[in-house]
Amino acid sequence: DAGITQSPRHKVTETGTPVTLRCHQTENHRYMYWYRQDPGHGLRLIHYSYGVKDTDKGEVSDGYSVSRSKTEDFLLTLESATSSQTSVYFCAISDQGEYTEAFFGQGTRLTVV
């Protein structure tokens, strides 16, 4: 299995609080992605990174920010969590972006109450 770990695996938080999810890889892949998955919507891209300190928005970036200060870590922050951000979040890594296969983490189930 590719070395990619998400933490935490489960989290319950209150509306209005900030939340940070972590994605850690040991593969030295250049690209890292954050997705959310909701019933009826499939996987939707939130943000992605193509190198240290190089990030860009995806399809559903409002209310989320990211940071990548090291190759191995990609952090997703919900600045002020809302109930609409209750979802399963997946991190993925890829050596050459869309030109090579992506490896996914186990997912983080986030509930905002």
Place this chain on the structure above:
Amino acid sequence: SQKIEQNSEALNIQEGKTATLTCNYTNYSPAYLQWYRQDPGRGPVFLLLIRENEKEKRKERLKVTFDTTLKQSLFHITASQPADSATYLCALGQGGKLIFGQGTELSVKP
């Protein structure tokens, strides 16, 4: 607007038959297209990647086609088995982004 569309309805087939899943896209010009499998409660797992000049690619019982004129990819599972039951997602790239369709749920009955 840009869209990736997969069969929204679940596909139910009998064991031993060939399953065919469709991925259509609009307003993209991908050079590569990928297919993934996802089981409940797990992250997607890569299956196959096809380049625009390959037209067809095979791996064991899996076959993928890629028609850039029709803007469509077909994913076939031959001699299907109950263990093939899962959700299958297509994905394409644009400028570093990897964008997924909503997936098609396949159920193979014994």
